Amino acid sequence: MTGIGLIFGCILTPLIGAFFLPLLGNFSKGLRNIAALLMVLTSLVCAGAMLPAAVAGAPYAWQMELPLGFSFGFLADALAVFMAMTSSLVASIIVLYSYNYIEHYDNQNEYYLMAVLFIGAMMGLVLSTNLISIYLFWEISAICCWRLIGFYRQPETIRRANKAFLITVGGALLMLVGFIAIYQQTGTFNLVDMQGVQITNAVMALILCGILSKSATLPLHSWLPDAGVAPSPATSLLHAAVLVKIGVYVFARLFLVNFTVDPIWNTVLPVICAVSALVSAGAALVENDIKRIIAYSTISQLAYILLGLSCGNKIGVYGALLYIMMHSIAKGGLFLCAGIIEHSIGTKDIRQMGGLARRLPLTAVAFACCALSVMGFPPFGGFFAKHLVIEGAYHTGQLWMAPVFVIGAVMTVMYLMRLFYKVFFGRVSHPDVHEHGWEMILSVSLMALLSLFSGIFINLPSGLVNVIIESMGRW
């Protein structure tokens, strides 16, 4: 297959294929499920196939010129391929997990349609070289997110879905204004033609509204914990693999690869990140809803990613890129484990849980592995990412920064361990519970193993991250 074929295979297979899933579902649920997984796997395989060219510095690209100076194009450079691979890998596991999880609910066709479309939008977004197409894919993902959060169609879930939609779309509209301002300045929406363009602080602020709303960073974060009402695989998709990573990806694409910004943002952004990391970690410490705790954790960890990206030095960016991958895997695993628990005992309240390690041993081990990775302990991948981000923060020369994030890391240890011990240890709360659904068990085990092996064989992801950093040409 040619490079262009791979690009379109990566994007269009899930993007268009998703609409055939309801049709397939009407004939056979099994066929629909397999087709959904194959579509996401196709994206993963295509992204993997584009990797050698991206690493070699000759990325596949496709561009179509349109009237009035508009254009439409895709570029499979190292950063895009890295994101595409990470997202599609985690999404594949989540789709596999969904087989068991969703089979008891209505509207399964809609679920698979939205989940696969979501992945397609993500693939389109990361490979786009045009601000308008980025915006379009961004909004497609917002619509999918809206439907997935409101999947159960109860008044409360619909209210929360609306909240998520309004906040993220509101932010996106402000970002669109920023994109238009850039067009006024440069006369193009094509990112390839804007390398090194200096943007104003106002434009930066507008675009940041979109990024921070999608990446659930304070003060635009409150939709994320509320989105926990979605089915667990959808939550995992939103919080770990796709949605929240869109924001940090666009940040990296725009502000590390393309534009140059006022150095003041190297101070402002870490302050926002620090507040976001601490406030959300503090909230996680007192929450009793398992999914809300993990959601707050996502907000906190995203602050570390944004911190790394905004440090302005190689170590921080290196760490942040690794963090994106490690966090996707580990947090995806945590949400999936939470799904198994919720599915098994019918509650999300950790005060009603206890001793589940005896009843759900594999889930407990997988949860522990993923939690240790999020906490940043070896031999899991999160260790390298967290270490590098904190080192990057230290290298900025702003002495307050690294200690504050170490405090955040301490809080991460505390809330995740509190959660872990409340759920899995102590008096057995549900003696009749047992592990069931091999797809769900396999999925969480895969996430745990990926977390482990991504740490032991850190040379593999870090090799790719190194290529991305080199291609940025900044350091």
Place this chain on the structure above:
Amino acid sequence: MTGAEYTGLAAWLTAGNGVNLILALIVLPAILAAVCVVVPSPAFEVRSVIFGAALVLNLFFSICLLPIKNFTTLIPWGGLEMHFALRVYPLATTLICVSSLLLLLIGLYAVSYMQSRRYAAGCFAALLLSGAMVNGALLANNLIVLLFFWEGMLGVLLLGTSFLHTEEPEFALKAIISNGCADLLLLFGTVCAATSADSLSLQGISQIPLTGINWLGFICMLLGAAGKGGIFPFHSWVPGVAERADLPFVAYHVGVAQKVLSVYLLIRIIFEFYAVGAGSAASLVIMSIAALSIIATGLLALLQQTLRGVIAAVASTQTGLMLLAMGSGLPLGALGAATQIIAYAAIIGVLFLVAGAVERRTGTTDLDRIGGLGRLTPPVTVSFVVAAAALIGVPPLNGFFATELMLEAVWATNIIFYLFAILGLLLTGAVMLKVVHSVMFGELEMPESYTYRVNSIPGAMSLPLIILSIVCAAGGVLIHFPAAQLQNGMPFMGDLSYSGMPNSIWLVILFIIVLLLMGANHFYGVLRSGHPRGCLDHITYAPGLRHLFAKIEKGATDPYNWLMRGMNGLAAVCVAIDRGINYVYDAGIPAVITRCSAWFRAMSNGSLANHVAWSCAGLLVVVALVLLQIL
């Protein structure tokens, strides 16, 4: 030095850029740990054989390292200088051999101890993983590799304390959070050190001047390293884990492995990484932390109700003493601490194994329920007495010589801290005399159901005890062998020569007086209370001290509780901010929209006058914008 310069197995280990070294000492134990878990439970013998083979191989490969004087290897790994760099040199190899020997003996004991227990596979795996992590951390020549193995111990602690003991999560949670905090402090400290030295290589970090931000890095690294050793403020989790986790795991992981790693890294931090001179401010800070630790852990030991808890607490007191010696900044202090950790490993090994034997014989280590066991288990009693005497520093046992070295270093630096060291030894001595006397001597006391159990301590449990007791007894005579080996591994020693005997006869006499005071205190306490178990009542119920001990018992002086309270306060503030933001989205913005909507509805009431007014206002805005554009 390259691998080609060695012969035999040393050459094999160093061949191929040291890949065999990694395979033999790190990968092999880790893989065999996984195999132990995979082997089905009914095949206990098969699992035991695999476990035993792993332990023997580990010790064998460790001994093979001894001829290697200096070998470094570097394998590209994580980018940004995060190479998998290892270094084999005498300090590391000596400690690896000590750790491996203890692992073998404790492992042998564990095979018998765990036979009738649940989760034997988990315990075996935890022991082997601990061994692999210790080997990796001691061989690491890159800060990232060091942290990788060092912090990897947390996962093993999680396995050993939580998954194997699911009913009582609080003690394990405390252990994990305490260790996690210490590890994160170490992480920050390493970041500071690496930045200051502009190198991640351990050999590249040398004598960083203690100025400005380096102070913060130094303190964090120091506390992080000390945290593994159960030193203040990370000491309070140790007795809890020691009382509840499987004894072989406690004996090796908590009693030996963590302490060995802690002392090793502290030596490197104080004498290599940072410029800590004798009498410097840094020296004062270290010695103050050590003194605080000695007092805190010593008092904690007095309050322990179980044999396991007492041993864990006095083990922390010992690491406090070692830190005090290192804090002197004198090479003699480093040598004393390094020598003591070797002696200490054997002593603590014996003490924990004795606790296991007592538990096996009586079903408990609760000091109020057992007594006079000496006549039932003579080998255990002899081992217990020898190890306790060595821990206190009774000559000519191994603990005496190392303790004397440490005391000499502290005396030479600061007499006040010498008094703290003596106080620590007095507390340790008082507690050890109490437990030896009450558990092994006097009237027989044990739970009813265990009274008629005889021959319940099998040979596989007695043998490690006896071997380690012989090490404790004979180690004093042979102390200069490991001391010489350690000196080769510590280049900062310079031309310091150590003959194996104390340098100052006056300090020896002073120390013997202290030992006599311990004895006198014990007999006074026994006479006063009428029972060895109450021999410390005159201290714990002394006016003034009673309230202090009551506070300690309630956890008021526990730094872990302070941390939790502080974090709860911070969390309350964070939650208030978060709820405030949520309120804006959930109630504030909808309210504004509803008000605006109502206002617009009111403005658009079908009246012609209203419409004309709105149209005029709109027109004015458009004109204003056009004018602005033109001007």
